[in-house]
Amino acid sequence: MLSFESLLAFVVASVLLALAPGPDNIFVLTQSAMSGLRAGLLVTVGLCTGLIVHTFAVAIGVATLIYASTWAFSLLKFVGAGYLMYLAWQSFRAKPDGVVVGEKIALSDAELYRRGIIMNVTNPKVSIFFLAFLPQFADPARGSVTMQVIALGGLFILVTLIVFAGVAVLASKLNAWFTKSARGQQILNQIAGAVFVALAVKLATAKL
Template sequence: MLPIETLAPFFMASILLALAPGPDNIFVLTQSALRGRVAGLLVTLGLCTGLIVHTTAVAFGVAVIFKASALAFTALKLFGAGYLLYLAWLIFRSSAETIAAGQRSELSYARLYRRGIIMNVTNPKVSIFFLAFLPQFADPARGSLTLQMLLLGGVFIVSTILVFGGIAFLAGSIGGWLNRSPRTQVIMNRLAGMVFVGLALKLATVKR
């Protein structure tokens, strides 16, 4: 199995990658500001559940399909972009009352968890990134590469939970103060909708 001399630099690299601005941590930031810390943490758990899918795909070679097949890559990214546009549409049609009701609804938390999963799983760039990143820290001389990939993926997920959890905590604190005003709630919701549109366009135009 991999030694601490390999896992420690991999963990630090994973922390830095999680801190780099990207669709996932922006999603955590906006949802935490809109709905609070708990919502942000649930989004984080959803995104990390998606990372489990990507880790498994890389460990068992499924990600190679998305790297080799332009059709599979395009289909998945367009589905993801369409889903983000759907979320933006839901936000834009919300009033201040429905926003407040959605924030109080436990069901909305369940939706946020599912949204985190879908958003992460439908981004084929994550699997391709893992396919390029994880093998750099694996060593065939140390046993099963599949088990090593799963271990590295697990370490990456832990680092993501720590960073995204911190983002959720900080953004949730600010959002709790801003959300006291119904007008501010609507403005923040519209801004989140614009972020979703931007993320959808970015995903739709991404190259392999």
């Protein structure tokens, strides 16, 4: 069981980290502005699902293997960068009504949720961050470090869910403004595409 002081310090640090500009909250902001609050919340839940994977990766030591293996790190980050470039391509060729050219079906809830998971899981820097961050608040004298890491990961996910949901709510106001005109939607799609490209480049050039 963690001490109250450790839990409080962890929550404060988690809130600040969730608020700091990064790929995940920028992703939530972009999706909410493009497709509305529901889309932003679904992406948020997907991202938080991805954090569950990273939490258990740290708890069982997989993150250590990724950190030690340049090949594994590079493979994962290039898969993630490739997916972001795919999202950029979709945004650049989207119609003003938000539907991809040549298709008649908008993104489903499952697709939005899946986007969040893939975006998060394919970023190896999240596992490495968790590997460096979570154990700092674990105390071997208070029981199983593995269980403490899992508990801390769960608390971090809860904080992230709340903060990112707030980002989604605020960004969705942009959606209402931009979608009043076809021109506004087109501009937003182009901005989103540029953001995805920038995130892809940042991920592809990340180093251990």
